[in-house]
Amino acid sequence: MSFAFTEEQAMLREMAARFVEEVGGSQAVRAAAASEPGHDPAVWRQMVELGWSGIIVPESAGGLGLGQIELSILAAACGRALLPSPLIATMLAARALSIAGDEEQCARWLPPITRGEITATVALTHPEGRHLPGDVGVRLRREGQDCVLDGAAGFVLDGHVADLLLVAARDGEAIRFVAIPAATEGLAATRQNSIDIGRAVARIDLTAVRAGPEAVLPGDAFEALLLHANATLAAEQMGAAAAALDRTVDYARQRIQFGQPIGAFQAVKHALADLALLVEAAESAVWYAAAVADQRPEELPIAAATAKLMASDALSRCAADMIHYHGGIGFTWEHDAHLYFRRARAAAGLFGDTDRQLAIIADGMTTDREMLRAA
Amino acid sequence: MRLDFTPEQEAFRSEVRGWLDRELDGPFRHVRGMEGTSEGIDKRFAWERHLGRSGWNRLAWPEAFGGRAASLMEQVIFHEEYARSGAPGRLSHVGLELVAPTIMAYGSDGQRARFLEPTAMVDIVWAQLFSEPNAGSDLANVQTRARLEDRPGGPVWVLEGQKIWSSFAQYSQWGMALVRTEPGSSGAKGLSMLLVPLDGKGVDIRPIRQMTGGSSFNEVFLDGAETAAENVLGTPGEGWRVAMATLTFERGVSTLGQQMSFRTELDRVIRAARSNGAIADPAIAKRLARAEAELRVMRYTALRMLGDTGLSRAGLTYKLYYTSWHQRLGELAMDVLGPAGDIAEPGGDAWRLQKMYLESRSDSIWAGTSQIQRNIIAERGLGLPREARPPRQEPARQEPARQEPAKQERA
Numbered sequence: 117m118s119f120a121f122t123e124e125q126a127m128l129r130e131m132a133a134r135f136v137e138e139v140g141g142s143q144a145v146r147a148a149a150a151s152e153p154g155h156d157p158a159v160w161r162q163m164v165e166l167g168w169s170g171i172i173v174p175e176s177a178g179g180l181g182l183g184q185i186e187l188s189i190l191a192a193a194c195g196r197a198l199l200p201s202p203l204i205a206t207m208l209a210a211r212a213l214s215i216a217g218d219e220e221q222c223a224r225w226l227p228p229i230t231r232g233e234i235t236a237t238v239a240l241t242h243p244e245g246r247h248l249p250g251d252v253g254v255r256l257r258r259e260g261q262d263c264v265l266d267g268a269a270g271f272v273l274d275g276h277v278a279d280l281l282l283v284a285a286r287d288g289e290a291i292r293f294v295a296i297p298a299a300t301e302g303l304a305a306t307r308q309n310s311i312d313i314g315r316a317v318a319r320i321d322l323t324a325v326r327a328g329p330e331a332v333l334p335g336d337a338f339e340a341l342l343l344h345a346n347a348t349l350a351a352e353q354m355g356a357a358a359a360a361l362d363r364t365v366d367y368a369r370q371r372i373q374f375g376q377p378i379g380a381f382q383a384v385k386h387a388l389a390d391l392a393l394l395v396e397a398a399e400s401a402v403w404y405a406a407a408v409a410d411q412r413p414e415e416l417p418i419a420a421a422t423a424k425l426m427a428s429d430a431l432s433r434c435a436a437d438m439i440h441y442h443g444g445i446g447f448t449w450e451h452d453a454h455l456y457f458r459r460a461r462a463a464a465g466l467f468g469d470t471d472r473q474l475a476i477i478a479d480g481m482t483t484d485r486e487m488l489r490a491a
Numbered sequence: 492m493r494l495d496f497t498p499e500q501e502a503f504r505s506e507v508r509g510w511l512d513r514e515l516d517g518p519f520r521h522v523r524g525m526e527g528t529s530e531g532i533d534k535r536f537a538w539e540r541h542l543g544r545s546g547w548n549r550l551a552w553p554e555a556f557g558g559r560a561a562s563l564m565e566q567v568i569f570h571e572e573y574a575r576s577g578a579p580g581r582l583s584h585v586g587l588e589l590v591a592p593t594i595m596a597y598g599s600d601g602q603r604a605r606f607l608e609p610t611a612m613v614d615i616v617w618a619q620l621f622s623e624p625n626a627g628s629d630l631a632n633v634q635t636r637a638r639l640e641d642r643p644g645g646p647v648w649v650l651e652g653q654k655i656w657s658s659f660a661q662y663s664q665w666g667m668a669l670v671r672t673e674p675g676s677s678g679a680k681g682l683s684m685l686l687v688p689l690d691g692k693g694v695d696i697r698p699i700r701q702m703t704g705g706s707s708f709n710e711v712f713l714d715g716a717e718t719a720a721e722n723v724l725g726t727p728g729e730g731w732r733v734a735m736a737t738l739t740f741e742r743g744v745s746t747l748g749q750q751m752s753f754r755t756e757l758d759r760v761i762r763a764a765r766s767n768g769a770i771a772d773p774a775i776a777k778r779l780a781r782a783e784a785e786l787r788v789m790r791y792t793a794l795r796m797l798g799d800t801g802l803s804r805a806g807l808t809y810k811l812y813y814t815s816w817h818q819r820l821g822e823l824a825m826d827v828l829g830p831a832g833d834i835a836e837p838g839g840d841a842w843r844l845q846k847m848y849l850e851s852r853s854d855s856i857w858a859g860t861s862q863i864q865r866n867i868i869a870e871r872g873l874g875l876p877r878e879a880r881p882p883r884q885e886p887a888r889q890e891p892a893r894q895e896p897a898k899q900e901r902a
C-alpha cells in the first residue's frame with residue numbers, strides 16, 4: 117500500500133503542469149473558450165503529440181495504455197488553468213469503447229482517436245441535466261437489423277464539435293452506447309449557452325437516427341462510465357480549486373490595507389486555512405478514486421462519489437472566496453475569479469450533483485470490516 | 492500508487508488481530524469497549540501493562556530501545572486493529588506517544604536507560620505539564636519557576652508554580668514540565684524541560700471536574716517540589732525547542748489509527764438512525780452520507796501523509812479536519828436521537844452518543860485550539876504573513892526591548 121506517485125507519474129505531473137503553464141494563460145484560455153469550437157485546435161494537436169489522446173487507450177490500439185491515475189493527473193493540470201480541450205470528452209468515449217465495445221469497434225475507433233484524427237464524446241445526460249439512476253433521454257428501437265434512435269441528450273462535453281458521439285440510449289431494460297458519427301442524418305448538435313463560459317457543452321437531438329448493428333456497443337458500460345466521468349471531472353475540479361486557492365493566497369500576501377498584507381488578518385487567513393482543508397480533502401479523495409478505478413473497480417461507486425462530492429465542495433468554496441478576498445477587482449469581468457466560480461457551479465451538477473453523490477454514498481454505507489478492506 | 496497491502500503487512504495485521512481477539516475474548520474480556528477517561532481505570536492500566544509486557548507499546552521504537560522498529564504502515568495497522576477490536580481507550584498515551592519519543596530525541600543515555608523501559612511497561616505513567624492558567628495558546632508565557640539548590644545528596648531543581656489541564660496527572664508518577672529556569676527571562680527564552688516525580692513532597696494534584704461530569708485533567712500545584720539536577724531534558728534553556736518537538740509528536744502517527752474508533756462511533760450513529768427511523772429523513776441521511784465520505788477522506792489523507800516526510804500541508808490540516816468532523820458527528824448523533832438522546836439512561840448506545848457529543852467539545856481546544864491550527868496552516872502551509880503582535884510584557888527589571896521569539900504558538 118502506497119499513496120505516493122511512481123516516478124513516471126511524478127514526471128507526467130510535472131510535464132503536464134509545465135505544458136499547461138505554457139499554453140494556459142488567461143487570455144489564451146478566454147479566447148479559446150469563446151471561439152466556435154470552444155477550444156484551441158492547435159493546443160489540442162500539441163496534446164495529441166504528447167500522447168494525451170491515447171493516455172488510457174490500450175497499447176494494442178496505439179495508445180499509452182495508462183490508467184485513471186494518469187488521466188486524472190492530466191485533468192487536474194488542465195483544471196488549474198481551466199484550459200479547454202476535448203481531452204476529457206474524448207477519453208470518456210475511449211473508456212466507453214474499451215469497457216463495452218467489441219474488438220471490431222475498438223479497432224475501428226480507438227486508433228483514429230489516439231492519433232488525434234477524430235475527437236469523440238459521450239452523450240449520457242438527460243436533456244434536463246438530471247442524473248437519476250437509469251434515466252436517459254434517448255430511446256432505441258429495432259427495425260430489422262438496424263436500430264433507430266430518438267430523443268435528446270444535454271450537457272454533452274464538446275458535443276457540437278466531436279466527430280464521434282457515443283450516445284447512451286434506452287434499449288428495453290438495458291442502456292446501450294451507440295457509436296454515431298457526427299455527420300449522421302437526423303443528428304443535430306447545438307452548443308448550449310452555459311453559465312460556464314470556459315467549457316463547451318452541447319445539446320444533441322436525435323430524430324429517427326438510423327444505425328447498423330455494428331454501431332451498438334454490446335457491453336454494459338453506462339453506470340461504470342458515469343463513475344469514471346465523475347472521477348475524472350473531480351480531478352479537474354480539484355486542480356481548479358487548488359489554483360483558485362493559490363491565486364487568492366498570492367493576492368492576500370501582496371494586497372496591503374491598514375498597513376499590512378490582508379493575509380495577516382486572521383479573518384482572512386483563517387478563511388484561507390479552511391479552504392486548504394477542503395483542497396487537501398479533495399486531493400485525497402481524487403487520487404484514491406483514481407487508484408480505485410485502476411485497481412479495485414468494485415469499490416468505484418463510493419470512491420468516485422466521494423471524490424466528486426469533495427471536489428465540488430472545494431471548488432465551490434474556493435471560487436466564491438476567490439472573488440470575495442480579491443475585493444472589487446474580484447468582481448470584474450477581466451479577473452479570472454468568475455471563470456472559476458462559473459466552472460464550480462456547472463461542474464458540480466455535471467454527471468450527477470451533490471445530492472446524487474450523497475445518495476450513492478448512503479447506499480453503500482458499510483461496516484468497519486468492509487472499510488478496513490477498502491483501505 | 493498502490494492500494495493493496497503487501498503480504499507482510501497482511502500477515503502483520505493478522506498477527507495483531509489474532510492477539511487482540513485472543514486477549515479480549517479471554518483474560519481481558521472485562522475491558523473490552525471501555526471508553527472515556529474514567530471507566531474502569533485499574534483494569535485498564537492492568538491491560539496497558541499487559542500490552543507493554545507483550546511488546547506492543549514499543550512497536551515503533553528503534554531496536555536499540557527494545558522496540559520492534561515497525562514501519563509507519565505497520566503502526567497504522569496496529570492502531571486500526573486496536574480500535575477495531577474494541578480494546579479500551581489508552582490512558583498511557585502521554586508517556587508512550589509524547590514523553591518517550593522526546594526522551595529518545597533529547598534525553599541523555601542515563602535518562603534513556605532509566606525511563607524508557609518502565610515507560611514502555613507502563614510502570615511509569617506520565618503527565619504533560621505544559622499549560623498554565625496564563626499560558627495556554629500562548630504557551631511561551633509559562634511562569635512556573637525552577638532554581639538549582641544544593642542538597643546533601645547533590646543539587647536539585649526546586650519548582651514553584653502551577654500547571655493546569657494536566658491529563659491523567661492523578662494517575663501519573665512522573666511529569667514532563669516546561670518551566671522557567673532563567674530568572675527575569677520572558678517568552679520562549681530561559682525555559683527548560685524538567686522530568687519531575689509527582690509522588691514526592693511539594694506536589695499537590697487536584698482533579699478538575701469537567702463538563703462531562705468526569706475528571707481526566709487536573710490542577711498541579713508545585714510548591715517546593717524537587718527533582719534531581721540531572722533530570723533536565725536537553726540542556727537548561729533549551730526547553731522551548733524540546734517542547735516544540737513534543738508537540739510535533741502529539742499529532743503524529745498515533746492519531747492516524749483513531750479513525751477506527753471514529754468508525755465505531757459513526758456506525759453507532761448509523762445504527763441509531765436505522766433503529767429509530769431517523770434515516771428516513773432525507774436531511775439526516777445526507778448528513779450521515781457526508782460524515783461517511785469525510786471519514787473515508789480522513790483515512791486517505793492519513794495514508795497520503797505516510798508517503799510524506801516532514802509536515803506537508805496535508806499533515807498540517809489533519810488535526811483541524813478530524814476534530815471538526817468529530818464535533819459535527821456529535822451534533823449529528825444528537826439530531827439522530829432527537830429528544831430521546833437528552834434523557835438517555837447510562838449504558839446504552841444513546842448514552843454513549845450523548846457522552847461523545849459532550850466529550851467532543853474539547854476537540855477544538857486541546858493540542859492547539861482550532862484558531863491556532865488555522866494560524867499554523869495559514870502561516871506554515873500557505874506562507875501567509877504572521878499577525879502583528881504587541882511586544883511581550885516584560886517582567887520587572889529587564890533590559891528594554893527584546894526580540895519576539897520565533898514561534899510561540901502551541902502546535
Ligand SMILES: Cc1cc2nc3c(=O)[nH]c(=O)nc-3n(C[C@H](O)[C@H](O)[C@H](O)COP(=O)(O)OP(=O)(O)OC[C@H]3O[C@@H](n4cnc5c(N)ncnc54)[C@H](O)[C@@H]3O)c2cc1C
Pocket residue numbers: 382618619620621622624626627628629655656657658659708853856857858859860861862863901
Ligand atoms: C481535554 C483537555 C486535555 C488537556 N490536556 C493537557 C495536558 O495533558 N497537558 C497540558 O499541558 N495541557 C493540556 N490541555 C490544555 C490545552 O493545551 C489548552 O487548553 C489549550 O492550549 C488552550 O489554552 P487555554 O485553555 O489557556 O485557552 P486560551 O489560549 O486562553 O484560548 C481561549 C480562546 O481564545 C482563542 N485564542 C487564543 N489565542 C489566540 C490567537 N492567537 N488567535 C486567535 N484566537 C486565539 C483560542 O482558540 C480559544 O478559543 C488540555 C486541554 C483539554 C481541553
